[in-house]
């Protein structure tokens with residue numbers, strides 16, 4: 001069977017209203033939506049549209065969601081690939097995937113290319129003694145750099161990439177004309193967690209005792225993805241109890257469960 005090259009979604013139904021909090025990141029990225037929608041506004045003044053932006057932040061904080069929202073808001077196709085797909089790949093395959101990705105994207109411009117976990121490809125060269133030969137990863141990285149340099153900045157293709165380790169990245173990626181913008185995303189604060197809860201409570205049938213402010217207070221250190229999990233888990237717990245609505249207690253049980261999961265995860269890591 002032929003391995004999948006990358007994902008292409010021509011219609012994205014994520015918009016900025018699905019992304020809670022992240023006010024600053026949204027503001028910065030709104031300009032990219034404007035570049036995609038009205039490129040002439042910038043180019044007729046002689047300005048160069050940036051080629052790409054790097055979204056930097058901890059896991060589950062909405063980087064992929066935000067990238068999709070850009071495509072959704074601008075109503076352009078979304079091409080995506082994950083850097084981790086290139087780990088342990090046969091020689092030459094990674095580079096040819098990158099080539100195919102850019103070729104197809106250019107044909108569909110304006111569009112977004114999104115590279116998740118770019119650190120898997122873009123790690124600073126020669127910094128991973130455990131991995132044996134890094135040739136394939138380097139080939140892939142070099143192809144990515146070549147592609148980014150090779151297309152016209154006003155071609156309508158904008159590349160977004162995500163990482164939780166910007167410090168690990170090869171500085172070549174951050175040079176002008178490549179990912180020359182960085183957008184930082186942090187774990188949500190109390191107010192932001194409240195906003196994220198609101199998004200994920202929307203589809204649930206809630207009991208009268210559920211209070212979003214209370215839920216936000218119970219979840220310090222939770223990412224957006226953790227909060228989405230809590231909401232889903234609470235609904236499952238309520239369903240298991242054959243209830244007609246999801247109650248405060250279901251949320252408390254779900255929070256406990258997610259905290260248990262997070263603790264196990266951090267034990268494995270440390």
Ligand code: ATP
Nearest residue numbers: 018019020059060061062063064065196224225228
């Ligand atoms: P990773 O680094 O693990 O790839 P990520 O930062 O790309 O994570 P996403 O995949 O965007 O995180 O988030 C996972 C899910 O968590 C989203 O699909 C969404 O349901 C929820 N989520 C995360 N952040 C937010 C947010 N700010 N607003 C609403 N939902 C969010």
